[in-house]
Amino acid sequence: MGKTILVIGAGFAGMWAALAAERLNDRESGGIEVVLVAPESTLVIRPRLYEAGAANMTAPLGPLFAATGIRFIQGHVETIRHVDNTVDIVRRDGTRSAIVYDSLILAAGSQAHRPDIPGLREYGFNVDRIDEAVALEAHCHSLAQRPASVARDTVVVAGGGFTGIEIAAEMPARLRAILGTAASPRTIVVEQAPEIGPDLGPGPRPVILQALSDLGVACRLGVSVTAMSADRVVLSDGETIETQTAIWTAGVRASPLTAQIPGERGRLGRLCVGPDLRASPGANIFAAGDTASAVTDDAGHRTLMSCQHALQLGRFAGHNAAAALLGLPPLPYRQQRYVTGLDLGPWGAVHTDGWDRRVVLTGAESKVRKEYVNRILIYPPPPDRATALAAAEPVSAQA
Ligand SMILES: Cc1cc2nc3c(=O)[nH]c(=O)nc-3n(C[C@H](O)[C@H](O)[C@H](O)COP(=O)(O)OP(=O)(O)OC[C@H]3O[C@@H](n4cnc5c(N)ncnc54)[C@H](O)[C@@H]3O)c2cc1C
Known part of the structure; x- marks a missing residue:
């Protein structure tokens, strides 16, 4: 009987892992399913969920899976029984x-982390999942039907990291479009670190501060x-x-499925994988x-x-999962x-x-590049077998 590679998740990593596994299987006539x-x-194009029109931030994968012979099962994985090489869906x-x-191959992504803050679960909006981003957008549109007040016209973004900055920069123009010119909307970012974008370092900070100031976004730093x-x-x-309108962007955690796989776990619950991307040495489980x-490079930087x-992790994991079954290094x-x-x-x-993080591009020119990445580069390949499998080669993507 043929062997089976099972990929959990149809995000960026899962899609490329499945294609890369199929690519090597095809090349070696391996008979793997x-x-x-x-x-x-x-x-789901998660990097675009801070943009307006969140409901449209998806790309179909059915035709791609059909063209490449990847069997899709609709469902979610509840349990990984690694001792029996079995998952329950x-x-x-x-x-x-x-x-x-x-x-x-575990590629079930991450999810927003909501600490035990009173009212956060009931009242905190989010842009982590598509349904949450759609709910935020619907809420913002509903504000126009409410009586004008400071509370109606104010958005608070909790968390001044990457996602918090991106959604905060969007909000002034979005609110003006919804509430009309008579309103004076305010957007306030609350960041517990003493600086905006603490993980982004000092390089881009002056540009970020200038942009937020020009957009009329206020920052409360050093408070949570x-x-x-x-x-x-x-x-x-x-x-x-x-x-x-309070938007929570402060923190994410790896999928809880990571806890069901033996192996070392790091910050944010991620599985610490070796260079072959195996999560558990000796077992055919990749993440x-x-x-x-x-580790990404000789200096020891780790993936974010x-x-x-x-x-790229997806491409390498798919390749290595197939290589392990085909007896290849x-x-x-x-x-x-x-x-x-x-953005x-x-x-x-x-x-x-x-x-x-040396700044290399800012302003309108940088926006053109960001839009190219967000609207073209990260989308799936066309549903054509040869093109899609060629694009899944990990070596060409090493640079
Ligand atoms: C607002 C926002 C902006 C971002 N901006 C950027 C950016 O500018 N640049 C950048 O590089 N990154 C950005 N990111 C991060 C980026 O989106 C994630 O790092 C990326 O999506 C991770 O890909 P993934 O395949 O690991 O997980 P995901 O894309 O989250 O995919 C996970 C998949 O697993 C599935 N899944 C989950 N649980 C189960 C289960 N139990 N069983 C089966 N399937 C399951 C999900 O349905 C999904 O298909 C941003 C994220 C957000 C939210």
Whole structure:
């Protein structure tokens, strides 16, 4: 009987892992079946969920899977029984079944982390999942039907990291379009670190501060949100901000499925994988994307929860999962280059190069590059077998 590679997740890592596994299988005439299980056969373009029109931020994967012979199973994985090489899945209609694998690739992504802050679960909006981004957008449109007030016209973004900055930069123009010129909308970013974008380092900070200032976005630094309600947030220094729209962007965690796989786990619950992207030495279990923490270069930098890394981790994990079943040596994961492209709304964007984040492009030119990445580069390949499998080669993507 042929062997099975099971991929969990149809995000950036899962899609490329399945294609890369099928590519090597095809090249070696290996007779392996590549199976992918996910709730939907669509790719959610998560890096665009801060933009308006969130409901449209998906790309179909059904035709791509059909063209490349990847078997798609709609459902979500509940349990990984690694001792039996089996996963238990729950299908959309609620029925349960088990799938036996020879190699497993965990690519179930990450999710927003909501600490135990009073009111956060009830009142905190989010742009982490597509349904959450759609709900935020619907809420913003509903504000126009409410009586004008400071709370109606104020948005608080909790978390001044990458996602917080991107959504904050969007909000002034979005609110003006919804509320009309008579309103004076305010957007306030609350960041507990003393600086905006603490993980982005000092390189792009002056550009970010200039952009936020030009857009009219205020920052409260060195304080955190300690409570939320329908019409206010409370900060750690005792200040209360009247708002009907609080957006939580402060923190993500790897999929809880990571806890079911033996192996070392790092910060954010990610599985610390070796160069072959195996999560557990000796077992045919690989991790990619936001579930994995891998060394990227000789300096020892580790992957971030980013699309940039998920796209390549997926290719290497798929290749190595197939190589393990075909008796071929693994390809050690390497991704020397690291760039950042941060959207700054109507102001433009900022691009940096390298792990020290040297600014290389700002403003309108940077925005053009960011839009190219967000609207073209990260989308799935066309549903053509030869093109899609060629694009899944990991070696060509090492730079
Ligand atoms: C607002 C926002 C902006 C961002 N901007 C950027 C950016 O500018 N640049 C950048 O590089 N990155 C950015 N990111 C991060 C990027 O989106 C993630 O790092 C990337 O999506 C990770 O890819 P992934 O394949 O690991 O996970 P995901 O894309 O999250 O995909 C996970 C997949 O697993 C499936 N899944 C989950 N649980 C199960 C289960 N139990 N069973 C089966 N399937 C399951 C999901 O349905 C999904 O198909 C941004 C993220 C957000 C939210």
